[in-house]
Amino acid sequence: MRIPRIFSSQPLTTQQEVELDEPASRHLVKVLRLGTGHPLTLFDGHGGEYSAELIETGKRARARTGEFRGKDRQSPLALTLAIGISRGERFDWVVQKATELGVATIQPLFSERCEVKLSGERLQKKLKHWRQISISACEQCERNLVPEIAEPVKLTQYLQVSTQESSSVARLVLHHRTELDLRQWQAERGKPDSALLLVGPEGGLSQAEIDMALAQNFMPLRLGPRVMRTETAPIAALSVLQFQWGDL
Incomplete structure (x- = not known):
């Protein structure tokens, strides 16, 4: 199962409820047709990523973050x-x-x-x-x-x-x-x-x-x-x- 990766404009921490941006919400709910409980990966552009779970669908979907993974996949150059x-x-x-x-x-x-x-x-x-x-x-x-x-x-x-x-x-x-x-x-x-x-x-x-x-x-x-x-x-x-x- 492919886990969607979503950028959050809000700074992230573990065990945090996050309201997702409208384009991301539309993609998850209207395009991918995901329901509550579906796993996600969230990142805020400041380094690392978080496992997450979709907890609310709608015009502005919400997710809850889980563990932090400090992997950035940056080039050494x-x-x-x-x-x-x-x-x-x-x-x-x-x-x-x-x-x-x-x-x-x-x-x-x-x-x-x-x-x-x-x-x-x-x-x-x-x-x-x-x-x-x-x-x-x-x-x-x-x-x-x-x-x-x-x-x-x-x-x-x-x-x-x-x-x-x-x-x-x-x-x-x-x-x-x-x-x-x-x-x-x-x-x-x-x-x-x-x-x-x-x-x-x-x-x-x-x-x-x-x-x-x-x-x-x-x-x-x-x-x-x-x-x-x-x-x-x-x-x-x-x-x-x-x-x-x-x-x-």
């Missing part, structure tokens, strides 16, 4: 994905798959070739939407620590801030015109504990942006001879990084 915002559902797909691949932080970026314009209330609504996608992905892939999705910033601003991070971080910018691949990078620098991957939007990063990244100690990285789409490139790169340095 702390991964940050900094990526230009793409149009339509492409960025939603990247957020979902990056979460499944164990990314710790997603930093949306406004770059020179970014065609998405967001500000004010619309930006906050989109940010909430991306965070919900990441939460849903955590429910599915059994992560208990929800990745941080930072507020979008301009690429130029982010590059200035990123230089303040530890020099031991592997800073990589996808660049299909370079000859450097991951094996060469590791041979020169060894295995890092964390990595920052910079990816452009549709149309990629401009040469000026790539030069700016290189000036801020990013290393160019090529993923073979083929040019990938903006929604394909980060997933392929993250998979390679997790295989080489993480837990795949």
